[in-house]
Amino acid sequence: MLMLNLHLDLLLQASASAQATEMVNLTIAYSNAVTAYVVDFAHKLIPLIVYVSTFMIIMKKS
Structure with missing residues (x-):
């Protein structure tokens, strides 16, 4: 009986470990995915900021 309990305990530990690994993954x-989205958004936003700031500088000088 003790061996059966030990075996079940080891199975439960392995299952919990697998679930924890899956959660980490x-x-x-x-x-x-979030990092890729933020980088993609920044790559679209930076040129817009450059264009707008350049336009503002040109308009300010004239």
């Missing part, structure tokens, strides 16, 4: 995947 999902968190990393989510973080990577």
